[in-house]
Amino acid sequence: MSEVVLRAQNVTKRYGGTQALKGVDFEVLEGKVTSLFGENGAGKSTLMKILSGIEQPTSGSLELRGEPVEFANTVEARDRGISIIHQELSLSPNLSVRDNIFMGREITGKAGMVDYAAERQLSKELMERLEEPIDPDTKVADLRLGQQQIVEIARALSVNARILIMDEPTSALSASEVEVLFKVIRDLTASGVSIVYISHHLEEAIEISDHAVVLRDGSIVAQAEIADVDLDWIVGNMVGRGFDLGSPPSREHFGRPALTIQQAMVADPTNPERLAVNGVSIEVRAGEIVCIYGLMGAGRTELLEAVAGRVPLVGGTVLLQDFDVEGLTIAERIEAGLGLVPEDRQRDGLVQTMSVGRNLSLASLGSFLKGLVxxxxxxxxxxxxxxxxxxxxxxxxxxxxxxxxxxxxxKVVIGKMLATNPKVILLDEPSRGIDIGAKSEVFGLLAELAEKGLAVLYSTSEVGECLSIAHRVIVMSKGRISAEFDAAQTTKEQIMAASGEAAVAL
Ligand SMILES: Nc1ncnc2c1ncn2[C@@H]1O[C@H](COP(=O)(O)OP(=O)(O)OP(=O)(O)O)[C@@H](O)[C@H]1O
Ligand SMILES: [Mg+2]
Structure with missing residues (x-):
């Protein structure tokens, strides 16, 4: 048995009327990866925030190597060797990679001056270790989401923590980036670092974990050695029932082409000399569901953003039914029936200062105007x-x-777009961060709406999600379409091979 390095005892947390944690006993094991599973809202992040000093428990206590501890803030937790990778990225977009990594604990040299050269060198080494050789002086805002997530990981690693908490570290990473992270995790645990890991990619979490703990509705309902658990055990304990991701709705109701993308070209935002999307043509008919599969960086996000009017096309056309949308703003495209659920909900999807309700109705306010009321x-x-x-x-x-x-x-971001009553809906990684139950509900809802004539185009980097409700699978690689499959007649392996990814057996 491994030793317990950090222990939460009978921890509760109340937010107003919400009891997020109801008396949790949780142990972090030395040199092991402990995975915490649970539905959206189960209390996983809350527990991690308490272990890392971001939040304080309403009642209950923490013990570090057998000694009672209290963390008033993250600095105190960090000083005791505990560091966290946040689920919602906490980087400052306008600062460089280096500034973000060392913010608040700058390396100082002679006369107390910040030693930028040393910081730059260390940042470079960290990014190389994560196999993402980004220049440390790059502004974070110029990085794609997955790269930002890697900077967040680098920052947590730079602390040399003995206990490292990872709350959804891979939600925006590609399969090969996840492999790199797993290699780093294995190195860390081999040198005695203890890890708590949270992910809604359940297979992935099983692969990296030693121990599994399931949280349901603020209480721990099960725990076991990873050798003794499988997917059904996890899902069963998370929600008390099994799920599948659905199947494509009938093809009988396909209507006319609702969305026609012809020879789309989009510049790479990080390097305008390069094309992120290079001559992509896709047609989606009313009632049809098309999935775009590809690795991070394949050009999926850039394509969907250009279709939605968020970034310009440098070539090609987008037709909504027969109507060329060129020159229309994002709002005008939404009005015309074309809406995007973006990848990065923090930046693009939600207004953080508004209520849940207001965020849901924001994009469809126009339809509530009666006269001017x-x-x-x-x-x-x-x-x-x-x-x-x-x-x-x-x-x-x-x-x-x-x-x-x-x-x-x-889920609010998805609801907000569905509320605009679109004819064509684009979803960029719609399942990012949502649990398996919610995922199957969202997919079920999309299938239902497609049956009524909605055209759906969604992107994913989880191949299992393509072989669910989609009629057709389009694979993108390096800005081009590398293959197209009828979803009913293809396999995971074929799709992954076409994306340039080796089929990793999980
Ligand atoms: N600052 C807050 N104020 C009020 N309620 C909160 C706050 N933070 C969390 N909650 C509530 O506490 C509960 C647990 O939330 P938590 O973020 O821990 O869930 P989670 O398991 O991490 O879910 P997910 O998988 O969606 O990330 C939820 O009901 C949430 O609405
Ligand atoms: Mg969470």
């Missing part, structure tokens, strides 16, 4: 329906958006 009753009804449809777990429509768990915020 906003119909509050209609708005309220729509908000209630969306909270139900996408199963947002919230204290109520008036709750601040920041009080929702990460996955529930993601």
């Amino acid at each position: 906003l119909s509050r009753a209609d708005e309220k009804q729509l908000i209630q329906q969306m909270i139900r449809d996408v199963r947002v777990k919230t204290a109520g429509p008036g709750a601040p958006i920041g009080s929702l768990s990460g996955g529930n915020q993601q």
Whole structure:
């Protein structure tokens, strides 16, 4: 048996009327990876915030190597060797990679001056260790989401923590980036570092963990050695029932082409000399569901953002039915029936200062204007329906958006776009951060809407999600379409091979 390095004893946490943790005993084992599983809103991040000093427990205590401890803030936890990789990235976009890594604990040299050269060198080494050789002086805002996540990981590693908490570290990483992270995790545990790992990619978490703990509704309901658990055990304990991700709705109702993308070209935002999307043509008919699979950096996000009008096309056309959308703003495209659920909900999807309800109805406000008066009753009804449809777990429509768990915020972003009553919906990694139950509900809802004529185009880097509700799978690699499959007649292996990814057996 490994030794317990950090222990939470009978920890509770109350936020107003919400009891997020109800008396949790949790152990972190020395040199091991302990995975914490649970549905959206189960209390995983709350528990991790308490272990790392971000939040304080309402009651209960912590013990570090057998000695009672209290952390008033993250600095105190960090001084005792505990560091956290946040689920919601906590980087400052306008600062460089180096500044972000060393913010608040600058390396100082002679006369107390910041030693930028030393910081730059260490940043470079950390990024190389993570096999993402980004120049330390690059501004974080110029990095794609996955790279930002790697900077967040680098910052946590730079502390040389003995206990490292990883709250969804891989949600924006590609399969090969995840492999690199796993290599780093194995090195760390070999040198005695203890890790707590949280991920909604369950297979991935099983692969890296030694010990599994399941949290349901603020209480620990099961724990076991990883050798003794499988997917069914985890899912069963998380939610008490099994799930599948659905199957494609009938093809009988396919209508006319709803979205036609012809020879789209989009510049690479980090290097305008390069094309992130290079001549991509896709047609989606009313009632059809098309999945775009590819690695991070394949150009999927850039393509969807250009179609939605967030970034310019440098070549090609986008037709909504027969109508060329060139020159239309994002809002005008939404009005015309074309909406995007973006990848990065923190930056693009939500207004953090507004309530859950307001965020849900924001994009569809136009439809509540009767004359010049906003119909509050209609708005309220729509908000209630969306909270139900996408199963947002919230204290109520008036709750601040920041009080929702990460996955529930993601559901609000999806609900907000569905509320605009689109003809074509684009979803960039819609399942990022949402639990398996919510994932199957969201996919079920999309399938239902497709049956009524909605055209759906979604991107994913989880191959299992392509072989669920999609009729057709398009594989992108390096800005081009590298293959196209009828979803009914293809396999995971074929899809992964076409993306340039070796089929890793999990
Ligand atoms: N600052 C806050 N104010 C009010 N309620 C909060 C706050 N932070 C979390 N909660 C509530 O506590 C509960 C647990 O949330 P937590 O973020 O720990 O869930 P989680 O298990 O990490 O979920 P996810 O998988 O979606 O990240 C939820 O009901 C959430 O709404
Ligand atoms: Mg969380």
